[in-house]
Amino acid sequence: MQKHSADLVIIGCGAAGLSCALTALEAGSSVINIERSPKDIMGGNTRWTEANLLLNGGPDQEGFELHDTFYMSYAMMNKGFHVDPDIEAETVNDYENWSPLAKTTPFVDPELLGTFAEAVPPTLEWLTQQGVQINPKETETIPFCLPTLPYVKIYGGGLSIIENLVPKIEAQGGEFLFETTAHKLIEENGTVVGVRCSGKDNETIEVYGKVVLASGGFEGNPQMLAQFGGQETRYMRPVAKGGHYNKGEGLRMAMDVNACAAGDWSDCHQQVVDPRTGLQEAMVNVWPFGIMVNQKGERFMDEAPNNYFEWQEDVPAEITRQPGGIGYIIYDQKLEDDTECGWKYGIRTDKPPVKADSLEELAAYMMIPVAKLKKTVEDYNNACVNADKVNRMLGGFRDGAMDFEKIDIVNDQLFDGAGTEGVFPPKENYAAPIDTPPYYCYPAISSICFTHGGLRTNGKAQVINSSGEVIPGLYAAGETVGMHYGVYTVGTSVLRGLCFGRIAAQHASA
Ligand SMILES: Cc1cc2nc3c(=O)[nH]c(=O)nc-3n(C[C@H](O)[C@H](O)[C@H](O)COP(=O)(O)OP(=O)(O)OC[C@H]3O[C@@H](n4cnc5c(N)ncnc54)[C@H](O)[C@@H]3O)c2cc1C
Known part of the structure; x- marks a missing residue:
């Protein structure tokens, strides 16, 4: 001794x-x-x-x-x-x-x-x-x-x-x-x-x-x-x-x-990360501009609620309550083509998103029931009745042009109000249909920063x-x-x- x-x-x-x-x-x-x-x-x-x-x-x-x-x-x-x-x-x-x-x-x-x-x-x-x-x-x-x-x-x-x-x-x-x-x-x-x-x-x-x-x-x-x-x-x-x-x-x-x-x-303090990599803090903080589904192919939360503070700890906590503790962030080529709003600032993983020419193929990669995923996307798309008002420039990371003194995160300045109607759960902002192939997906789990x-x-x-x-x-x-x-x-x-x-x-x- x-x-x-x-x-x-x-x-x-x-x-x-x-x-x-x-x-x-x-x-x-x-x-x-x-x-x-x-x-x-x-x-x-x-x-x-x-x-x-x-x-x-x-x-x-x-x-x-x-x-x-x-x-x-x-x-x-x-x-x-x-x-x-x-x-x-x-x-x-x-x-x-x-x-x-x-x-x-x-x-x-x-x-x-x-x-x-x-x-x-x-x-x-x-x-x-x-x-x-x-x-x-x-x-x-x-x-x-x-x-x-x-x-x-x-x-x-x-x-x-x-x-x-x-x-x-x-x-x-x-x-x-x-x-x-x-x-x-x-x-x-x-x-x-x-x-x-x-x-x-x-x-x-x-x-x-x-x-x-x-x-x-x-x-x-x-x-x-x-x-x-x-x-x-x-x-x-x-x-x-x-x-x-x-x-x-x-x-x-x-x-x-x-x-x-x-x-x-x-x-604990949690963060949403890509499980496919061992990189630290491999964040995939981009769900507000797409949809998030679980292993059953169901949406399970408002991806872009009006209260910004719900975006921090609530989302990873919600993911842990899903089957297998995993969610899938899904978006389409329209978002991928948006190079202006800075939405990719929230991506820290070193793995590319899974890419597929159809929702069927995407569902197969993720072992999500195909019919269910298609139905979820269809219901969501039908509910995107305010899609013409979607303004990602409001919420996207305004690199360079940001005036920190003027940003007021509490008073809705980040939100376009272009929400869904007639689908549950609703998506209160940035509700654009997912209808333009190819389709993309980031798997997402919750990770613990500290207890x-x-x-x-x-x-x-x-x-x-x-x-x-x-x-x-x-x-x-x-x-x-x-x-x-x-x-x-x-x-x-x-x-x-x-x-x-x-x-x-x-x-x-x-
Ligand atoms: C990827 C990442 C990003 C983060 N980003 C930020 C940020 O931007 N801003 C911010 O403020 N915070 C951030 N945090 C949180 C912050 O880094 C930590 O909470 C903080 O650094 C903790 O410091 P600490 O000294 O309390 O603990 P730690 O730095 O974790 O140190 C604890 C030490 O104790 C040792 N230890 C544990 N148990 C024992 C034992 N029984 N016997 C001997 N040794 C032991 C460990 O090996 C370690 O060296 C982040 C954390 C991570 C992981």
């Missing part, structure tokens, strides 16, 4: 774990990062993300702040489900005066949110000092077939966080234990004093110190997914290879010492127990913290890891 010790033992090497390690070293603490993966593929989800950041950006802007929609999104769509108003009312007081109920009720607490928002500008300033480039001029939208909010990008994506921070951590004496999996906290009199791990050949390795859980969610653990998210999760896979390393031990070992759960454990279930922490990143008390010696940051209920506020997960990783280090080193 091996034994090691340091001031801080950090589980994980993503945005949260690495920002924690370097900040702690700068504060004079010694650190050991424990990482399940080999060194050359370290970094969990962080390694694979483009790292779009929800910031107010612009070439002339000094410093960075969270985008104005951050508060709206968290406060209105994301804060929790039917929270008891009496408990919520308590949160106008200082956190110290909250009752144990307020400290443990599942909702995004204002203490955590305020701390997060305040931490963003100094954290990004620190990150750029480490050599990571954040380029407001690279402001773009998330790849979708339509414009979404503007996001500021980290040059080189999350990989650049790893490539810039790891050498600095090593240079300052930080240690890494690769191919080592943490699985059990070591306690003494209610204080966490270390963690038990397994290394190569299942060797036991004990590492002593204050513990920071920065080990992601449980997107790489099918058993936990089924346990908390239900049967439909069996059809889902991580959106990138890094997610497979996040198997939830960090959460499980914290729950074993009575940590309080937070975030929606039954839910929403995590631990309750306070503004110092300390883990709270189920009675609202701090668990001494235990911190959490990044995906391991539960902050989401409902729709994820896109462009905040890398920031969350960076900010709370640093906050954990600052408090644990103090």
